[in-house]
Amino acid sequence: MSEKSVNIYLGIFSIILSSIIYFFIPSQVSMEPIPGTGDLVKITPAAIPYICVTAFIVIGCLLILSSFFLNEGTQSQNEYSFKVDGLIRGFVTLLIVISYPFLLELLGFLLTTMLILLVLNIYFGTRKLWQLALGVVFLPIFITYIFGELMYIPLPTGSVFN
Amino acid sequence: MICGGIILGMLVGSLPGLTATMAIAILIPLSFNLPPLLGIPFLVGIFKGGLYGGAIPAILISTPGTGGAAATIFDGYPMAQQGKANKAIRMSLVASTVGDTLSDMVLFVFMVPLAMVALFFGSPEYFALFVFSLVLIAGVTGESVLKGLFSAFLGLIVSAIGIDSVSGSSRFIFGSINLASGITFMTMLIGLFAISEILIQAEGGLIKNTKKNKIQSEFGEKDKLSWAEVWGVRRVIFQSSAIGTFIGIIPGLGAPIAAFLAYSFAKRTSKTPEAFGKGHLEGVAAPEAANSAVNGANFLPLFAFGIPGDIITAVMLGAFIVHGMRPGPELFQNHAATMYAIIWGMVFSNFFLLVLGWFLSKFYAKIVSIPKNILFPSIIAIAVVGSYSVNNNLFDVKVMIVFGVIGFLMKKFHVPLAPMIITALLGRSIENSLIQSYIVLDGNLLQLFQRPISAVLLLLAFIAIVFSFIQSTKKSNL
Numbered sequence: 001m002s003e004k005s006v007n008i009y010l011g012i013f014s015i016i017l018s019s020i021i022y023f024f025i026p027s028q029v030s031m032e033p034i035p036g037t038g039d040l041v042k043i044t045p046a047a048i049p050y051i052c053v054t055a056f057i058v059i060g061c062l063l064i065l066s067s068f069f070l071n072e073g074t075q076s077q078n079e080y081s082f083k084v085d086g087l088i089r090g091f092v093t094l095l096i097v098i099s100y101p102f103l104l105e106l107l108g109f110l111l112t113t114m115l116i117l118l119v120l121n122i123y124f125g126t127r128k129l130w131q132l133a134l135g136v137v138f139l140p141i142f143i144t145y146i147f148g149e150l151m152y153i154p155l156p157t158g159s160v161f162n
Numbered sequence: 163m164i165c166g167g168i169i170l171g172m173l174v175g176s177l178p179g180l181t182a183t184m185a186i187a188i189l190i191p192l193s194f195n196l197p198p199l200l201g202i203p204f205l206v207g208i209f210k211g212g213l214y215g216g217a218i219p220a221i222l223i224s225t226p227g228t229g230g231a232a233a234t235i236f237d238g239y240p241m242a243q244q245g246k247a248n249k250a251i252r253m254s255l256v257a258s259t260v261g262d263t264l265s266d267m268v269l270f271v272f273m274v275p276l277a278m279v280a281l282f283f284g285s286p287e288y289f290a291l292f293v294f295s296l297v298l299i300a301g302v303t304g305e306s307v308l309k310g311l312f313s314a315f316l317g318l319i320v321s322a323i324g325i326d327s328v329s330g331s332s333r334f335i336f337g338s339i340n341l342a343s344g345i346t347f348m349t350m351l352i353g354l355f356a357i358s359e360i361l362i363q364a365e366g367g368l369i370k371n372t373k374k375n376k377i378q379s380e381f382g383e384k385d386k387l388s389w390a391e392v393w394g395v396r397r398v399i400f401q402s403s404a405i406g407t408f409i410g411i412i413p414g415l416g417a418p419i420a421a422f423l424a425y426s427f428a429k430r431t432s433k434t435p436e437a438f439g440k441g442h443l444e445g446v447a448a449p450e451a452a453n454s455a456v457n458g459a460n461f462l463p464l465f466a467f468g469i470p471g472d473i474i475t476a477v478m479l480g481a482f483i484v485h486g487m488r489p490g491p492e493l494f495q496n497h498a499a500t501m502y503a504i505i506w507g508m509v510f511s512n513f514f515l516l517v518l519g520w521f522l523s524k525f526y527a528k529i530v531s532i533p534k535n536i537l538f539p540s541i542i543a544i545a546v547v548g549s550y551s552v553n554n555n556l557f558d559v560k561v562m563i564v565f566g567v568i569g570f571l572m573k574k575f576h577v578p579l580a581p582m583i584i585t586a587l588l589g590r591s592i593e594n595s596l597i598q599s600y601i602v603l604d605g606n607l608l609q610l611f612q613r614p615i616s617a618v619l620l621l622l623a624f625i626a627i628v629f630s631f632i633q634s635t636k637k638s639n640l
Binding site for chain 2: 010059066089120140155156
């Protein structure tokens with residue numbers, strides 16, 4: 001993907017983001033003037049969000065405009081690679097990581113970490129038994145000891161075991 | 163604690179793909195239970211160790227462990243190929259230590275006078291300073307001013323989430339109690355750095371280190387660094403330290419720029435410029451002295467004004483706040499003894515860095531070859547427990563993952579992270595200074611240009627943004 005295309009996509013995203021923020025401001029942000037500013041130019045808690053909305057629109061338009069002045073030949077200098085197999089790998093890794101907090105609630109820290117590390121190590125290609133033992137068994141026990149016992153941080157115990 | 167931080171920092175810095183910033187972000191929760199006098203030097207130790215540790219893979223396998231070590235490759239790697247890896251690594255250690263120490267001395271001498279100057283700053287001046295700093299950071303980090311500004315405003319809108327401290331009203335919490343206190347800075351940081359990097363590496367295939375470190379077998383006594391050789395490069399070390407210190411004072415520039423500038427300057431002023439790039443000791447000393455000299459000076463704007471100059475000091479700002487010490491002019495009034503103790507700790511840490519680095523370099527050289535497929539799952543586990551431990555809340559882990567995805571997309575689109583992190587941290591302060599400026603100036607912000615300090619800062623901000631636009635336009639049309 002060329003820098004030209006990236007600028008266009010980023011510009012469009014910026015404009016969409018500003019629209020989303022603008023849409024949610026009336027329902028999510030109070031319009032009551034901040035105490036002390038009511039007699040002057042009224043400043044409300046929505047001031048910063050509206051500034052951001054304006055900024056995102058301006059930046060988006062400038063990004064799209066700037067893309068028309070870019071040569072396609074700049075691709076070699078700013079390479080943006082989006083290979084499908086790579087994105088799939090990243091997505092699968094993300095799914096595994098997303099499952100982490102939900103499993104923590106169910107199974108607790110130690111068991112969940114062992115399970116997640118086992119899956120990740122296998123997915124990333126670890127095959128030697130001693131490496132798996134180190135990463136899947138020793139490390140979670142070590143982390144549990146450091147944070148749970150030495151630093152007195154109550155790690156999740158899991159609803160299944162409560 | 164300083165030694166522990168340095169050892170951890172060198173470990174992280176020597177691993178390509180990990181950064182000192184990531185290490186600090188993940189390990190800040192470890193420092194929660196420590197008093198500020200121990201916790202902050204611990205984190206500073208990680209910072210210093212990480213910056214030096216980045217030179218080890220740069221020299222051994224031509225892969226910088228940190229951005230500041232990129233210029234070290236030019237002469238460090240050729241030296242390693244000539245069987246002088248030990249000499250190159252120890253030269254980088256000595257240069258780093260000298261540069262760091264000189265920079266810490268500058269910090270020690272100038273931080274209080276600068277803090278006194280900061281007392282003349284009112285809300286309008288602070289608002290102008292925030293604008294100037296953010297424009298500078300957005301303009302010089304990354305390859306595009308527009309992307310930098312996009313990142314900055316992204317951070318600003320993130321900082322708006324939660325209950326507004328001035329009016330007491332909620333913003334963008336969507337009925338969630340967990341969002342009422344806003345986005346936890348640490349979890350955002352861990353997500354943006356650690357999780358995003360793992361996603362990047364997973365996308366890239368997490369290929370095991372294929373470059374064999376043939377130099378390891380020769381890493382021994384054949385290529386010792388002599389005192390005469392160190393004395394011979396003293397001019398380069400001192401001039402590079404000066405360059406690094408100057409760069410460190412200015413927000414947004416950072417270690418990589420200092421390293422490359424110092425390397426170029428050393429080559430231009432050397433008696434043997436043709437030897438640069440072929441394994442010249444000065445070519446290792448210059449970037450290493452400069453990138454370490456950025457350290458101490460980077461803390462000047464942080465301590466005096468509460469404005470971080472780069473990502474690492476932004477993280478350190480978070481650490482100070484967590485330990486109950488808000489950087490700014492009041493820092494020295496309220497915590498003078500603690501601050502001087504911390505600064506002396508920073509100075510002494512350079513001595514510990516020299517000693518520990520001298521004896522541990524061989525060990526860290528071996529660490530470079532840990533396969534990423536083992537390392538990165540471990541980092542995920544540490545990141546999860548680190549973000550959980552901030553508030554003992556699983557919601558923070560989910561937030562961390564969201565920011566991991568955001569960080570991944572930002573890195574893929576080459577949108578710099580630094581502006582977002584800094585505005586996320588300073589957003590409430592910027593808003594408060596804006597509101598107070600409105601009140602002080604009777605609702606007329608144009609009066610900012612009638613006050614000398616704020617007028618100069620806003621003019622500099624305008625010049626910086628125009629200059630950055632011109633530079634990025636030139637780069638794009640090359």
